[in-house]
Amino acid sequence: MPKTIAVITMADLAKRAGVSEATVSRALADSPLIAQKTRKRIQEIAARSGYRVNPVASSLRSRITRTIAVLIPLQHEIRQSVSDPFFMELLGHIADALTERGYSLLLAKIDGGSPDWVSESLRARRADGVIVIGQSLHHAALNEAAAAGLKFVVWGQKLDDQRYITVGSDNLSGGYLATSHLIDQGCRKIAFFGDTRVPEVAARREGYVRALEQHRLDQAPRLEIAVHFGADAAYQEAKSLLASGLQIDGIVAASDGIAMSAMRALAEHKLRVPQDVAVVGFDGLPMAMFASPPLTTLRQDLAKSGQLLVEKLLDSIAGRDVASSMLPVELIVRASSVRLPAPRKAK
Amino acid sequence: MPKTIAVITMADLAKRAGVSEATVSRALADSPLIAQKTRKRIQEIAARSGYRVNPVASSLRSRITRTIAVLIPLQHEIRQSVSDPFFMELLGHIADALTERGYSLLLAKIDGGSPDWVSESLRARRADGVIVIGQSLHHAALNEAAAAGLKFVVWGQKLDDQRYITVGSDNLSGGYLATSHLIDQGCRKIAFFGDTRVPEVAARREGYVRALEQHRLDQAPRLEIAVHFGADAAYQEAKSLLASGLQIDGIVAASDGIAMSAMRALAEHKLRVPQDVAVVGFDGLPMAMFASPPLTTLRQDLAKSGQLLVEKLLDSIAGRDVASSMLPVELIVRASSVRLPAPRKAK
DNA sequence: TTGTAGGCGTTATCAT
DNA sequence: ATGATAACGCCTACAA
Numbered sequence: 009m010p011k012t013i014a015v016i017t018m019a020d021l022a023k024r025a026g027v028s029e030a031t032v033s034r035a036l037a038d039s040p041l042i043a044q045k046t047r048k049r050i051q052e053i054a055a056r057s058g059y060r061v062n063p064v065a066s067s068l069r070s071r072i073t074r075t076i077a078v079l080i081p082l083q084h085e086i087r088q089s090v091s092d093p094f095f096m097e098l099l100g101h102i103a104d105a106l107t108e109r110g111y112s113l114l115l116a117k118i119d120g121g122s123p124d125w126v127s128e129s130l131r132a133r134r135a136d137g138v139i140v141i142g143q144s145l146h147h148a149a150l151n152e153a154a155a156a157g158l159k160f161v162v163w164g165q166k167l168d169d170q171r172y173i174t175v176g177s178d179n180l181s182g183g184y185l186a187t188s189h190l191i192d193q194g195c196r197k198i199a200f201f202g203d204t205r206v207p208e209v210a211a212r213r214e215g216y217v218r219a220l221e222q223h224r225l226d227q228a229p230r231l232e233i234a235v236h237f238g239a240d241a242a243y244q245e246a247k248s249l250l251a252s253g254l255q256i257d258g259i260v261a262a263s264d265g266i267a268m269s270a271m272r273a274l275a276e277h278k279l280r281v282p283q284d285v286a287v288v289g290f291d292g293l294p295m296a297m298f299a300s301p302p303l304t305t306l307r308q309d310l311a312k313s314g315q316l317l318v319e320k321l322l323d324s325i326a327g328r329d330v331a332s333s334m335l336p337v338e339l340i341v342r343a344s345s346v347r348l349p350a351p352r353k354a355k
Numbered sequence: 356m357p358k359t360i361a362v363i364t365m366a367d368l369a370k371r372a373g374v375s376e377a378t379v380s381r382a383l384a385d386s387p388l389i390a391q392k393t394r395k396r397i398q399e400i401a402a403r404s405g406y407r408v409n410p411v412a413s414s415l416r417s418r419i420t421r422t423i424a425v426l427i428p429l430q431h432e433i434r435q436s437v438s439d440p441f442f443m444e445l446l447g448h449i450a451d452a453l454t455e456r457g458y459s460l461l462l463a464k465i466d467g468g469s470p471d472w473v474s475e476s477l478r479a480r481r482a483d484g485v486i487v488i489g490q491s492l493h494h495a496a497l498n499e500a501a502a503a504g505l506k507f508v509v510w511g512q513k514l515d516d517q518r519y520i521t522v523g524s525d526n527l528s529g530g531y532l533a534t535s536h537l538i539d540q541g542c543r544k545i546a547f548f549g550d551t552r553v554p555e556v557a558a559r560r561e562g563y564v565r566a567l568e569q570h571r572l573d574q575a576p577r578l579e580i581a582v583h584f585g586a587d588a589a590y591q592e593a594k595s596l597l598a599s600g601l602q603i604d605g606i607v608a609a610s611d612g613i614a615m616s617a618m619r620a621l622a623e624h625k626l627r628v629p630q631d632v633a634v635v636g637f638d639g640l641p642m643a644m645f646a647s648p649p650l651t652t653l654r655q656d657l658a659k660s661g662q663l664l665v666e667k668l669l670d671s672i673a674g675r676d677v678a679s680s681m682l683p684v685e686l687i688v689r690a691s692s693v694r695l696p697a698p699r700k701a702k
Numbered sequence: 703t704t705g706t707a708g709g710c711g712t713t714a715t716c717a718t
Numbered sequence: 719a720t721g722a723t724a725a726c727g728c729c730t731a732c733a734a
Contacts, residue, residue: 065711412727
């Protein structure tokens with residue numbers, strides 16, 4: 009509506025209302041110090057004049073920014089890029105949760121291996137707290153930051169000696185579920201595809217190992233291959249692996265992307281999925297549905313994850329004690345892994 | 356390294372350096388007013404003390420935030436969500452371009468149909484400019500914002516009567532290329548899948564129509580189906596369409612997501628791709644490679660798009676005149692559309 | 703070439 | 719219940 013970008017200030021408002029700036033400030037903050045009546049009146053005038061407090065000035069004085077920085081470390085090509093649909097879906101949910109609470113989101117990609125982006129972000133005073141997406145290889149640095157009392161939470165795997173707050177999926181159970189499912193489907197030589205330097209992946213592999221052990225199946229070392237998250241790398245490695253004559257009948261992949269890359273490589277080697285090799289992914293991305301055959305996967309509850317990350321961070325900022333969370337994952341069975349006349353079948 | 360989050364202020368620094376605050380301010384800004392020597396000395400002291408200017412205070416005084424707001428309108432379920440890999444890849448490139456120039460990125464999802472988020476963002480004074488991702492249905496509102504002199508650029512289709520700056524792909528040529536390619540492959544009954552209310556899609560369809568006209572092929576009205584961008588909706592519509600007994604031998608889809616949804620529906624109807632129906636997508640997402648068969652698509656140069664959006668916006672903020680840009684798209688031929696013994700074949 | 707002083711728009715403290 | 723006044727940390731005329 010306003011054609012010119014008229015910038016009303018608090019002083020203006022005070023004049024119009026015939027009160028002091030202090031009163032306006034308090035009224036807009038709904039302070040009980042101000043009489044109900046005056047409060048209402050001032051708020052109405054403010055609304056009518058299209059006034060908004062200048063958040064910059066407010067921040068300077070109050071030292072509160074109502075802004076959260078989201079850090080995406082992109083080290084070592086472990087995840088392919090910000091375009092990774094997985095990160096991005098999580099980011100979307102975080103954005104929703106923050107918006108709901110009246111917080112802004114400052115997005116920062118962190119390329120370098122610099123260990124102290126968290127403290128950097130915080131001392132810049134542009135954000136009240138930080139969400140780190142993926143602890144990646146920075147466990148130690150994060151522990152230090154936590155020791156320094158910085159306000160941040162991390163999306164990732166819960167580790168034993170961690171001093172920071174995490175929200176993440178139950179990767180161990182996920183790996184176990186995936187593997188057990190393949191065993192149920194008759195697979196006996198199951199490979200794990202994933203880069204176990206990443207804590208999440210290491211936990212998934214641990215679940216994989218446990219399932220194999222439980223069924224007394226060997227996990228020949230050569231069946232565990234470090235595959236980077238990047239789609240192309242995964243494809244290349246899977247291909248050369250198959251070319252080397254590896255005999256397998258099942259693959260547990262550390263991500264949907266890796267799984268789909270592997271399926272592409274399998275197809276080129278004339279191996280049928282799931283008849284010759286059954287495949288399970290991890291993440292539950294929408295795109296897994298469009299793989300062919302549609303990909304069995306472990307769905308992570310990213311909506312809830314985003315919510316929890318925000319809640320915990322704000323609680324922590326508010327000085328409350330906060331514990332880490334591990335969210336259950338859900339096995340979504342699709343055609344890529346079903347080799348038996350299925351008794352029942354999930355969508 | 357610093358264990359406690361010691362917050363040095365400019366006054367402190369001035370004391371340590373034995374100069375006035377003003378001198379420090381100028382020295383850090385590399386002002387030629389200050390003698391080279393003093394400048395260097397102060398900058399070194401600043402670096403050693405781990406000082407950073409408080410951007411909040413700086414903004415308040417200078418009215419410059421060095422921050423750009425990125426707005427993602429999510430109206431009418433036209434794109435499925437922020438998790439849309441397409442938006443997100445673009446966002447990543449924008450983030451890179453901004454970071455490179457020392458700008459921060461404030462991310463905001465806009466849910467409602469509120470027409471004036473641009474002016475909202477700007478009058479809040481938290482950002483120097485705004486990038487709107489997808490003009491969606493808000494052409495008119497954007498024109499108004501431009502008339503009001505707001506600093507923003509839009510990712511989207513270039514429209515005739517637009518008064519704002521856009522960066523976008525040459526959607527018309529894209530639609531034309533896609534369709535011509537299918538015609539070359541022997542297709543004669545080609546459907547267009549896409550929601551033409553979205554300007555980008557309308558342009559793609561226009562290219563589709565032109566290619567058909569050029570080859571004197573009918574585009575029976577019933578072959579143009581409005582399909583929402585959302586993956587599920589596209590799948591449902593494609594399915595019911597096929598169930599209705601539609602006879603087609605080619606599909607030009609307005610996005611890779613729609614194309615993949617369509618392929619899933621085709622598979623369920625025992626129609627082979629590309630033998631029975633050839634398919635071309637649009638976007639050039641990595642995931643198109645993993646479709647089966649791999650999806651022919653039109654790649655948009657999102658890296659360049661992100662760069663240009665940022666450059667143009669900063670130029671515009673700097674008061675320079677800026678024109679809109681239309682970027683070429685590239686046909687990536689993959690198996691989903693190759694029906695002839697290919698003379699040559701792109702990867 | 704450097705210093706002094708005032709103000710950016712708020713909020714917090716201390717009065718009244 | 720409200721008002722004066724002083725910061726918050728920085729930048730920029732203006733003065734020296």
